[in-house]
Structure formats: structure tokens, C-alpha cells
Amino acid sequence: MIPFKLTDKLVAEIEQLIENQEGKKLTSLLEDYHYADIAEIINDLNEDEATYLIKLLDSDKTSDILTELDEDVREAILNNLSAKEIAGELDELDTDDAADIIAELPEEIVQEVISEIGDKEHAKDIVDLLRYDENSAGGLMAKELVKVNENWTVTRCVREMRSQAENVTRVHSIYVVDNDDKLKGRLSLKDLLTVSTETHIKEIYIPKVDSVNVTENPEEVAKIMSKYDLEAIPVIDEIGRLVGRITIDDIVDVIREEAEKDYQLAAGISQDVEADDSIWDLTRARLPWLILGLFGGLGAAAIMGGFEEMISKHAVLFFFTPLIAAMAGNVGVQSSAIIVQGLANDDFKGSISNRLIKEMLLALLNGVILAAVLLIFTWFWKGHFYTALAISISLVVVIVVAGIIGTFVPLFLHKRGIDPAIATGPFITTSNDIFGILIYFLIAKFVLGI
Template sequence: MTPFKLTEELLIQITELIDAQSEHALIDLMKEVHFADVAEIANELSEEQATYLIKLLDSDKTSDVLTELDEDVREAILNNLSSKEIAEELEELDTDDAADIVGELPKEIIQEVISEIEDKEHARNIVDLLRYDENSAGGLMAKELVKVNENWTVLRCVKEMRAQAENVTRVHSIYVVDDEEKLKGRLSLKDLLTTSTTNPIKNVYIPKVDSVNVNEKPEEVAKIMSKYDLEAIPVVDEIGRLVGRITIDDIVDVIREEAEKDYQLAAGISQDVEADDSIWILTRARLPWLFLGLLGGLGAAAIMGGFEEMISKHAILFFFTPLIAAMAGNVGVQSSAIIVQGLANDDLKGSIGNRLVKEMLLALL
């Protein structure tokens, strides 16, 4: 498969088709384009053009496009869609993605959009997810999963799985629960296929299964899934009931966001910012560390002032000042990178004081 590349010629062709409202030609052109690539195209269009494109294409594609758009572009498009049109897009999405989009809508239209969703169970699941903090496993999870009761026979289990799988985009695991919906374990597909159809699931399932609480931080979920190489992990509430699952694609987003934050922190930026943020926001994010750098510079100048007489007698020493400053800056960048990496990986050992002393000794060397 050849990687998609948005060329200037293609973008011009698409904008011309949109401006001419050549629906059939535009549909044919976009038919084989992946939804992530459609989102890339929409990000480069004007608000009116992007909205026209979203309204023109089928919801089964544009719903995924909405999840890939830049936040400001998605917000602009949603503002141009009716509540019914938004609801149609949400019905094509998994509950976690749908809840993310609903959470971005103005509060005054959320109820109206939810009421327009024809699949009432899907609507209830979206509303349920909105209760959780977005910075938690509950805010990250999806409600779609395949679960079976430990008291079912293998035959009934297979029938129930077929019915449930229709609403699940990808089946990563089969979870086993008791009559109170508490997570008991997971079911191996191999064991399911090789055991008698009359055998109860309680005699077949694997009782050991990794899970996370709904209030767990996404960063901790990412560490668990990375450590145990999991494609999906079940989410349980405070009393152990199975309430959802988190898949690897959601965790990839978390890892990317954390990497961006760590990179910005290592560069001396105190909050998460984007290149297109306002000058005030960018300045506010950079100013604290720049101010500390200014204090450090003033301190260095004061120290050098103590050697003014020596420098005046041996002027050649002055030419080494840029070298010393550059070396100090490089050491600082290296130290901050190591510290930030350690914080991100949670592998810093010992106290912060000991770590600072160690880095100072390294700087002196």
C-alpha cells in the first residue's frame, strides 16, 4: 500500500470540486481514501469546505474522520452540523470516541444530541462515560466488549458471543463475569473450541486477568499495558464489576501526549501548548523557566564580577566566557533530559536531593 501524500495539486483539485459542488466526482475521488487521510485533507480546507465534505460523505467514514481532525477544525465543523447530523455521526463510533466528541459540544445542545441517537443503549453508554474524569481510565475506556457469565455452558457462551460481537469493532479478549457482573477472569478461544459444549464456563476460563480501576490515571494504564504487552485491558469499578475496556489504540494516544509533555518539560516549557496557541499562552508557558534562567545568568554575572580585577589584567580569559556558558548550557540540557526521562519512566531511584547532588557533581566534572 502506497502511503498517502497530500500534494498541493490534489488539494487544489479537491477545493475546486467542492467549490463547484461536483458531488459525484468528489465522492469517487474520496472513495478509497482512508479516513485519517480525509481528516488530513479537511484540516487544510476552509471551515465551509470541510463542513461540505463531511456532510457529503457517508457517516460510516466521516464519523472516524471527526476523531482524527484537529480540535479547532472539529469544533468548527460540529458548530455547522445540526443535532441530528451529529447524532448520526456518533452512532457510527465506539462509545469512547463518541463520548469524547460529545464532551466537546456546548452544554446546551448535549441533551438534544443525545436524544437524537436512535440506539438508546448506545446513548446510555455515552452518557455513562461522560460521568468519568477525562484524565482517568473511566474517561478513556469504551463500553463495547465481549463478556460471558461463568455459569453459562460453552454452547450458550458461543451464541451470546456472536450476538455481542456485532457491536464490537475488534474482539481482543473474552471476559468472564459472575451474576453480579464482577470480573472473574478471561476465556481462551482455544479452550472454548476444544472443550465440550455442555461444559460450564467456570470450568474453562482463566482466573488470572490484569485489570485497572476506573479512577486509574491513563499514564498508569499505559505503563501496565506496556509492561505486560496487552492489546486491551478490562476496567472495573470500586467493587470489581466489569464496566469497560481500554484498547491499545487509546493508549498510543496517551503515550504520544505524554511524550509531547515530557519533551516540552525538558525544553523548559511549563504547560502543554500548541504552535498555533496565542502569543500570551506561549509566553506564559515559557516565562517561568526563562525567569529562572535569567536569575542563573545574573548569578553567574555576579560571580564573574568578583574576578573583575583578574579579568582586566588577563583579558584573554574573557574569550573563554562563551565556551564556559555553552558547556554549562549543554550540561543543563543533558541533566534535564535525563531527569525528565526518569520521571516519565518512573525509574528514578533515591531522593530528589541525592539526584541533584549527583547531577551537580557531574556538571563540575
């Protein structure tokens, strides 16, 4: 299969067909395209063109297309659809995707849309999902699953499974519950096919099954599914009843969104924004950290002002200020990035003190090697040993301190329930710049006897 590639030529062709109202040609052209590819095309169309295409194609395809669209494009399209048309799309979706779309609708039409959904059981499940926090396993799960009662015989079990499977896109697991709907275990298809038809499920089910509570954080769910290589995981409520399941496609979305958020935090962007957002939204997301950087620079300038007399006597110290600040920032970001990655992947082992000692020794080794190179270069360049020595000793100390700060800060933030990814951005760079310059001039003053 050749990977889909969106081209200007294809978009222009579709725009022309829409303009000419050639619905049959459009339907024929897009017939073999995957819904995700059509969503990519629609993201490039204007609001009226996008709405025309959604209304033209069958709901069994457009419902999936809606879930793949950019949020602002989907919002614009939904605003152009009637409550009945939206309900028709939701009828074709799994409950988790339908609930996500319902949550984006204006409050004044939500009830009307729900009342228009043809499958009342489907509507009830969607409403049930809406009561969960979107940042929880309950807000992430779908109601579609296959479950059997432990007291059923194999014959009844197979009959019930056939009925339930009609509403499930993909059957990952068969869950076993008791008469109170409490999760008891899972059922092996092999065991089901190799035993007598009169055997009761309680005699053959596997009691060991991983599950998560409806209140569990999505990131924790992702860690569990990743650790145990699960394609789906059942969700239980506070008293152990099976209420839904989370599938791998939902977890991939969680991992991607978390990675994007951490990347933006590391880059000094305080809000979740995209390149197509308004200038005002982008400014609000970027400005706080830029202001921090500004004050950090002013602080560094004030520190240097306090050593003005020393700099006037040893001007070479001024030339190495950017190097000291850059090394402090780089080492701090490296140390914090390793810690943040370890915390995110649950790979962090050992006590904080052991981690700090290890990072300090690592920074010391790197610092000594770099300082030796700097000492030789500066000595031969300027011919003043003590000046070169002062700069080199400062570099070692600055690198060690930056390594300690870069290790301690994300661990401290994590303990306080703050996303440690913030420690890999301008925050750690600015703080290390200030500390680095202060340490640099203090050590230079001491070594040079000023």
C-alpha cells in the same frame, strides 16, 4: 500499498469540486481513501469546505474522520452541524470516541445531541463515560467489549458472544464475570472450542487477568500495557465490576501526548500549544521560562560584577566564562534527561544516594578528561600555568556540581508529584549557569590568590 501523501494539487482539485458542488465526483474521488487521509485533507480546507465534505460523505466514514481532525477544525465543523447531524455521527462511533466529542460541545446543546442519538443504550453508555475524569482510566475506556458469565454453558456463551460482537469493532479478549458483574478472569478461544458444549465457563476460564481501576492514571495504564504487551486491558470500578476496556490505540495517543508535553517542558514551554495557535497563546506558553532565563542572566551578570577587579587583572578568565556556563548547562541537561527517561519508563532502580554517587563519579571522570585538554590548551595559548590550572579545576568542580544538580532536581520533583521533565529545560540550564559561574570565579580567586 503506496503511503498517502497530501499534495497541493489534490487539495486544489477537491476545493474546485466543492466550489462547483460536484458531490458525485468528490464521493468517487475519496471512495478508496482511508478516513485518516481524508481527515488530513480536511485539515487543509476552510471551514465551509470542510463542513460541506462532512455532510456529503456517509456517516460511517465521517464519524471516524471527525476523531482524526485537529481539535480547532473539528470544533468549527461541529458548530455548523445540527444536533441531529452530530448525533448521527456519534451513533457510528465507539463510546469512548463519542464521549470525547460530546465533551467538546457547548453545554447548551449536549443534552439535545444525546437525546437525538438513535441507539438509547449507546447514549446511556456515552453519558456514563462522561462522569469520569478525562485524566483517568474511566475517561479513557470504551464500553464495547465481550463478556460472559461464569455460570453459562459453552452453548449459551457462544450465542451471547455472537450477539455482543456485533457492537465491537475488534474482539481482543473475552472477559468472564460473575452474577454481580465482577471480573473473574478471561476465556481462551481454544478452550472454548475444544470442550463439550454443556461445559460451564467456570470450569475452563483463566482466573489470571490484568486489569486497572477506573481512577488509575492514564500514564500508569500505558506502563502496564507496555510492560505486559497487552492489546487491551479491562477496567473495573471500586468494587471490582467490569465497566469497560482500554485498547492499544487509545494508549498510543496517551504516550504521544505525554511525549509532546515532556518535549515542550524540556524546551521551556509551560502550556500545551501547537504551531498554529495564536501569537498570544504561544507567548503565554513561552514567556515564563524566558523571564526565568532573563533573571538567570541578570544573576550571572551580578556575580561577575562582584569579581570585576579580578577580571580586570586576569582578563583571560572572562573569555572562558561562556565555556564554563555552557558545560554546566550541558552536563546538567544530560544528567536530568537520563533520570527523567528512567522515571518515565519505570527503569529507575536503587536509592537516590547511590544514583547521586554514580552520577558524581561519572561527572568527575568526564570533568578530569575535559579539564586536562583545557589545561594544555590554555597553558600553551596564554603561557600562564596557574591561570590555566584555575580554569581547569573550576571546570571539574562545575561539571561534578552540574551532574549532581541534574540528578537530584528531577528526583526531587518526582517525589513531590511534579513532572520531572521540567528539569531538562531552561530551569536546569539557568540554575547550573549561575552556580557554574559562581564556582568558577570563587575557585579562580582561591587558586590565583587574589
